[in-house]
Amino acid sequence: MNKQNLAQSLAIESQIRLPGSAGRLLQQIRDVLAVAPLFKKAGLVKRVERPKMIDLSVSGIATHSCIKNALGGYIYASGAVRTDMRIDQNQVSTGGNDSVSELDDIDFEAQRKRLDLVEIRQAYQLVERQLKQGEPSQLILLDTPLFLDRAMTPLDRNLSHVAEYQRTKSYISKFWLENRVDLFPWNTNGPVLASIVAERFSAIISIAKQDLRTEEGRKHLLVTDELDNTQLDKLADLEKRLSGIGDKRFIHGILGAFTRTMAFRMTENRSRMEPSEAVEAGVIGFHYRGGHSGQIQMVQLAGEAQDWDTKKLDAVAWKLMSLDIQGQSKAKPLPQLLAMQQLKMLDKFVEYYRQGLSDAIKNNDVEDTWLSGLDEE
Template identity: 30%
Template sequence: MEHGDKKRDISIANSLVAKIQLGLPSTVAKLGSKMRFIDQIAPKLRNSGVIRTVTKKVPLTLNVTGIATASKTIPAFGGILYSAGALRQDLSIQDGVVYQTFQDSLVDIDEADDVDVTKKLKFIHINQMYDLLEELLNEVNRPELVIVDTPLILERSDEPLESYEELHFDYISCKERIKHFWKEHKHEIYPFNSNGIKIVSVSSKRFGSVFYGLTSEQTDKYMIDSLVTQEISELSMSLDKIKKVGVKKLLNGVLTRRTRTAAYEFDLLTSDNRLEPQFVRELGVINFHFRAGMRTMPLLVEAIGHKGDWQTESIDQLTSYLISLYTIDQLKALPLPLWYASYGLKAIKTGTIIQYYKSQAQEMIKSEKVESVWTEEVDLFGEDNL
């Protein structure tokens, strides 16, 4: 820093000390203000019906399936190598005791361009999930509930540029896979079949989106749960403060143990429904958040159907099952079958398999094994045509 005609050295250590001493009181004051606002608005959210209590089922009797996905990428050969897997874990629970399990899995390992590989892996995982679901529906003994960790439907933002031909092909293929599944099996799935399998996706996306929907003029049209109008009008006046606090922070603050938000149809959030494919978009998508324990993460639940297809009672029962499937109150806890399925994919997550795959590919390239086989086949094919 220049001071008059002299320069003064300021080390990074001095800058950090100064920033901590000056910035800490300001940060604490802002956090305190946000926490006081959350404490103030939480009772209003409960009284209005936006935050609702759910009862845990004890003892639990349920046949349930979890389908988890995982992937790992490493740079190799000017692009990337990826491994992507999906694992299905079935649990038969009787009076709170797991007495039967079953696993099924799919794995894909290949090379790809390092162009939006995140989207490519998303398409792969959704295809794998629907493949496992289709196998499940062809079985005699089906679960009552299936919990997956991938989206059930794509969004328009997932569509890659057409100039990325291979990635765009993967996107179209994924859309067709989703469309085919719901056309073929819609009649076997709840709510289109009152005795059908419930299929739900859980994730942390669109955090707190329900709060934005509270100010919509069409709230009543898309909200599945009934809300207290007077309380909602007061909440609408606090929307600017909610935005400043942050909807994620608010959701973590107001969702306590064994609670959920009011359920709503996706159309509440936007006048331009941009979900894909169109066939499933027309079936409708409903969302709500829930939290099982004080230390578990709030999660968003996504299920297919319109407001008229789901009722408060069916949402409560679904959430009750989800909460009852938690066995520990930890940050990374998930419903039991989904946790087991996720744990079973540890071999992919660690990257050991893809590193071995890379080393073997390098060895084969060095030894020219593949090239020699191709050359032999080409020569042989050429001789046949002479």
């Protein structure tokens, strides 16, 4: 019996599979290209016009956290940085910046989820500080979600996670209670607070596969974002044509340069978002793409149909597109990229802290400090 090594086996398999795989991919690409014009005619994909001369003030908030082993346990560092930037007649300049940080020991329980909550709270702290200082930027960008979704909900037995969740939930609730009236669109002159999240395509894909001719199928869409009902018959029975096409291939096929999807309700797609009293005012989102080589991003905004229309949504979209850095992997808007540069020191600093902690315990400095004065009357 002849035996094959792995290289020979793979070479034979690739020759057998290649024609079929190529044919399926080409058919999927043809299906997407055929559907894309229908989405544009119906208003599900919109081209966004940008002004030739841009005047804009923007603040980008980036967050990061890391965990290190230390003395049989763990320590963490978590930080958020806000970088302010101005564009005056297309000339870019940086402004002020602000930051917050936490550094402490942490047990093993739900570490990553707890630090996600810390990052959200820190991002909100920086937004609140800028609002209190007066004259905030026209656009404030977060790299964390605006609200807490189901994946962040802790198990009852994880007491540390529950405590962190409740702390963050209370902070978000208090923020929106005190500051909503100062933010756009409730204050027409206020800053827009937006969350930028990359590559979350499931919402718009799910909507695209609904029967949009029915009220039930359209319930996710923002009616004030100009859906052309006369074109919806052409979108019937798309689910069969789109089945097997990956979400990423589909969204890249329908979104060209300087386009966005129609806005959709995120509360309709997520049965549980917290804090409920803040979410009641609505949460919407849309996907957008800047230049031809720009990454597709999703933006999350607070509000409902009565708060947002096509003109307001386009105004947010072109501002985001003007901050897009083309050709960057895992790209963020420019001010957030600048903020991320400062956060690179976090990993090195927690390593330095771990070494200091180890030295302090070895030298008995901590114990001496605790015990000093305890015997004094």
